[in-house]
Amino acid sequence: MPPQRSTVRVRIHPLGDTALLAELGTRLDTAINTRAIALAGALKKRRDVRQAVVGAASVTVRFDPEQITHDALAAAIRRLATKRPPVEEPGRLHRIPVVYDGPDLDAVASRLGLTRQEIVELHARPIYRVFLVGFVPGWAYLGPLPDELGLPRRPVPRTHVPAGSVAIAGQQTGIYPLDTPGGWHLIGRTSVRLFLPDSDPPSLFRAGDRVKFFATHE
């Protein structure tokens, strides 16, 4: 079988003089994210690359400008991105117990015209993908969320969201790893710890992992 050529168009933008952003797409899409993870993996092997951080549909690359120019690295990224990504190993599967009693559950149910039970069933049904880890230590953007649960973020973020809160917004779901401010809708909580400061890496989830929620009572 001849190697499959990609139709992915890579858009590369400078991010200052020592980094660039390689965008592989503009949608939350598992195939694009898989390509981003493969591209980041290939870039990390280069001596002129300091870090390659996976985004939902992009890779942020910090490079050593004494070893390579922005333009030369951009050309190398375009070549790498047209290669067929390796067959992806399924990411590790995490099963996360959730008590679905979040402070926004009733408001979410009424806005979506669903019952509390329907929200729980819809949220716990898919196996989500970890699109990226970031924002705060241990936070992971999980998705795609079932369309029936799509809601914009809260117009005014909460100043304090307790660690362990399970939340939804847009096409994504996530778990707050630390007590932080946050604008997502809180539908439940889990006792699983996502930020493990005394482990290396200190995050339970990695980009490409899979996550299944299940309902529990305390």
Add this chain to the structure above:
Amino acid sequence: MTEVLRVDEPGLFTTIQDLGRPHAISSGVPPGGAMDRFAHSAANLLLGNDRGAAALECTLVGPHLVAERPCTVAITGADLDPRVNGAQAPMWGAISLRAGDEVTLGPRRGGARAYLAVAGGVVGDRWLGSMSTNVMAARGGMHGRPLTRGDLISAGEPVAPPVARDGFTPDALPRYADHTLRVIAGPHERHLSPGSREALFKSAFTLSPNSNRMGYRLEGPRLEVSGEEVLSFGLVAGALQVPAGGMPILLMADHQTAGGYPVVATVASAWMPVAAQLAPGDEVRFAETSIEAALEMRAAQRDALESLTS
């Protein structure tokens, strides 16, 4: 490793910082490290340390320290009126201390962050490959927190003799007095309305009181960005992020590692030391530059630092 300095007064916010833990970004952990890498590296190199050794980062109001035993220190960055036993002490050079000598840094006279390095390098808790203090995770440096009264600061064995004081020419310093930060436009410059693009490059912004090592909130004209969604992506220090409210945030060393707000411009690496020396209430402006011009300035700073080691 020996205890070399005792903390009599901690100052406003004094932390142990090296060059951070960039590899931890993939776990959502801020890279951290010294805000002004030029001043931090210079302080270390002046003492014969590795440029990435840990040192004290003293913010706005500096600490009072007492030497527990003879040691050599160097103070760089912001002018916090450094004194030894009450007499004015030189900056950007090695200072020999005898046991009992008092090093005091006071309120700022210029800049925001002074660096105090110790020959042999400050030694703190190592977390994820770095001694930098991460207050949110309560790890690294002095047990993950700023210094407090009574702390004892340890240093390693000096590896090389201090550099001669005249080894540094002041004109090699970053242009600290010029508060117009040079930026490379993008990646999401196209999200700015034309009027806001003009406002970004023609207006003065003021650092709000809510500015810290994570980022600077900038008060000024509100910047309009289109509502087009940006999928979450990896961020870097220097990124100028514009949230929906239109009040830009300049991300600094302890920045969030990913976000979904448009980044309309990124400060050139050679201007980050200048950004690091801004304090709440200071005015800042932005001017576009090219990658080539930014790299020239970066190379000049590298040469200035390398001149300290030759």
